[in-house]
Amino acid sequence: MANLHTQICGVSFSNPVIAASGTFGFGREFNEVYDISVLGGISTKGLTLEARLGNPTPRIAEGHGVILNAVGLQNPGVEKFIADDLPFLRSKGIVVIANVAGKTLEDYAEICRRLDGLVDMIELNISCPNVKCGGMAFGIYPESVEQVTSVAKGAMARTPLIVKLSPNVASIAENAQAAERGGADCISLINTITGMVIDVEKRKPILANVTGGVSGAGIKPIAVRMTYEACKAVKIPVIGMGGITCAEDALEFIIAGAHAVQVGTANFTDTLAMPKIIAGLNDWLDAHGVADIAMLRGTLKIG
Amino acid sequence: MRELIVKVVGNEEIAPGIYEIEFRLPEDINFRCGQFVNLSVGDGGHLLRRPFAILFYDRATHTAGVCYQVKGAGTKLLSEKKDGDELTCVIPLGNGFVLREEEKRVALIGGGVGVFPLLSVLGQYHDSDKHFRCYMGFRNASYVNTFGQFDHRSDALFVATDDGSFGRKGTAVSEFFADFEQAKPDVIFACGPIPMLRALKSGLAERNIHTPCYVSLEERMGCGIGACLVCVCHKANGQANVRVCKDGPVFEIGEVEI
Ligand SMILES: Cc1cc2nc3c(=O)[nH]c(=O)nc-3n(C[C@H](O)[C@H](O)[C@H](O)COP(=O)(O)OP(=O)(O)OC[C@H]3O[C@@H](n4cnc5c(N)ncnc54)[C@H](O)[C@@H]3O)c2cc1C
Ligand SMILES: Cc1cc2nc3c(=O)[nH]c(=O)nc-3n(C[C@H](O)[C@H](O)[C@H](O)COP(=O)(O)O)c2cc1C
Ligand code: FES
Numbered sequence: 336m337a338n339l340h341t342q343i344c345g346v347s348f349s350n351p352v353i354a355a356s357g358t359f360g361f362g363r364e365f366n367e368v369y370d371i372s373v374l375g376g377i378s379t380k381g382l383t384l385e386a387r388l389g390n391p392t393p394r395i396a397e398g399h400g401v402i403l404n405a406v407g408l409q410n411p412g413v414e415k416f417i418a419d420d421l422p423f424l425r426s427k428g429i430v431v432i433a434n435v436a437g438k439t440l441e442d443y444a445e446i447c448r449r450l451d452g453l454v455d456m457i458e459l460n461i462s463c464p465n466v467k468c469g470g471m472a473f474g475i476y477p478e479s480v481e482q483v484t485s486v487a488k489g490a491m492a493r494t495p496l497i498v499k500l501s502p503n504v505a506s507i508a509e510n511a512q513a514a515e516r517g518g519a520d521c522i523s524l525i526n527t528i529t530g531m532v533i534d535v536e537k538r539k540p541i542l543a544n545v546t547g548g549v550s551g552a553g554i555k556p557i558a559v560r561m562t563y564e565a566c567k568a569v570k571i572p573v574i575g576m577g578g579i580t581c582a583e584d585a586l587e588f589i590i591a592g593a594h595a596v597q598v599g600t601a602n603f604t605d606t607l608a609m610p611k612i613i614a615g616l617n618d619w620l621d622a623h624g625v626a627d628i629a630m631l632r633g634t635l636k637i638g
Numbered sequence: 639m640r641e642l643i644v645k646v647v648g649n650e651e652i653a654p655g656i657y658e659i660e661f662r663l664p665e666d667i668n669f670r671c672g673q674f675v676n677l678s679v680g681d682g683g684h685l686l687r688r689p690f691a692i693l694f695y696d697r698a699t700h701t702a703g704v705c706y707q708v709k710g711a712g713t714k715l716l717s718e719k720k721d722g723d724e725l726t727c728v729i730p731l732g733n734g735f736v737l738r739e740e741e742k743r744v745a746l747i748g749g750g751v752g753v754f755p756l757l758s759v760l761g762q763y764h765d766s767d768k769h770f771r772c773y774m775g776f777r778n779a780s781y782v783n784t785f786g787q788f789d790h791r792s793d794a795l796f797v798a799t800d801d802g803s804f805g806r807k808g809t810a811v812s813e814f815f816a817d818f819e820q821a822k823p824d825v826i827f828a829c830g831p832i833p834m835l836r837a838l839k840s841g842l843a844e845r846n847i848h849t850p851c852y853v854s855l856e857e858r859m860g861c862g863i864g865a866c867l868v869c870v871c872h873k874a875n876g877q878a879n880v881r882v883c884k885d886g887p888v889f890e891i892g893e894v895e896i
Pocket of ligand 2: 355356357380381382404406408434460499525526527549551554576577578598599601860866868
């Protein structure tokens, strides 16, 4: 048994495999398929101060090796999450990361203040491409990345802050550094890449929202490249994601420099994807005589 | 619900473009009529599974069946599966149809591929004291082949086609209302395209009929188990969403916006 235990910003993960925001709800449904306490952690569906109904349907479409979603931050609101879902997640003994979003800087400050000390980490969704009036604007330019980060950080005394970067930007390195300057304790990436699918017969977009976020196996090379760039650009830990479906995929991100990974779309293709990835990591490390996964982190050889 | 690897044991075209696939499960499941399976199409390029109503489940052999119409790339791939091929799935999913003890006279209204979830109702209550009258609507005679199984299990079967090429020219809903006084159902189960369900809803309202009516809905899905909030529809009050995969696919007709 190799050591998969991972420490990020003082938070202890039994393994570096975390459920990605929006694909795993608040864990209850997947817990009907398997005991989710085997996971390293979960990042919740994006939470907002008030309950939201999200976008019209269809909210999902498919491309080759990828999917597109435009759920639009449907969620019960932070108070209902704290009352109804957090106790369940706590009972699972895994790291609970609250993924949060807002329309204004004040929204971000308020939701972070509310969750400070209640969850293990907060992941700032500044990159959700689906909500017309919020999200996106904060994640594009380094200046606004730094600003929203420092506002969120300033609202919290206890909980470490992850800033989740959008891939739909000019420079991942600059935005990662902007988040670090703003006081982020950790960076996660990538969120979905904006895309579109057209029904040729109807000459209409498949998604009611017209565009949506591309995720899944097909985006992995882009996600690995961006994770690599972010890891080189900052000193704070990085959590990588995008298209991970097996242990080897996860190891690409770790070798590129990530401390941990998140798994999203693969949960749709195989509800047991994450337990299989965790078991696969252990097998791979054992087979290669690596005692501790930390020994692989950032070991990319170039040239 | 379980994540399972299943083995194809039959996959035949039963009407033009409509296939019945049967697969063997590695273990027993608890299946209720109207539930569905989220089935992989067995190709790494298609990340989403396809939801299909479970036609039947045979406990003795752990075999389940699905009838599907070839629509796009996924169902095309499925139609090429051979005996012995393996597919993965999550099964069984959703709430399904439930008949209460006092509900003896049952109307089943199905349009197009919507007839398949209703077949499982007939299968489950085959040897019971329930009486079924079935109303089926198809585009034209070539699809009608799928109703054979309804024939010997129901008290009365009414078939209509859009073009009158088989049965009467009309719809499942028009057949149902024409027979309503005769049938006097205790409960109505319906599944089919949205225009059909709308016609049913407005027809019931116009005639002031308050017979309990349950409809099975379709929506594009991500996870299929209730986690991703992709497959929602609005509740009738417009103030909340329900998940078709987890809270449904069967809803009381007044409960949801159709
Ligand atoms: C609960 C439920 C039960 C169903 N039962 C049956 C059945 O018994 N027999 C049958 O023939 N069909 C049934 N359908 C519809 C069936 O799921 C679609 O026809 C099928 O997914 C189309 O896949 P495709 O790859 O051929 O089409 P594509 O258009 O290539 O599929 C692209 C994506 O859209 C989704 N999609 C396309 N049409 C639908 C649709 N109508 N409903 C949901 N998702 C869709 C696909 O699943 C896939 O994710 C059911 C749908 C639901 C939600
Ligand atoms: C249906 C769906 C909903 C998502 N919702 C959120 C969300 O609420 N907040 C967020 O930060 N990311 C959200 N994401 C993005 C994922 O967390 C992840 O960044 C992305 O899907 C890439 O990883 P993957 O390829 O493993 O899915 C969502 C993705 C999907 C597919
Ligand atoms: S498909 Fe994910 S909630 Fe229904």
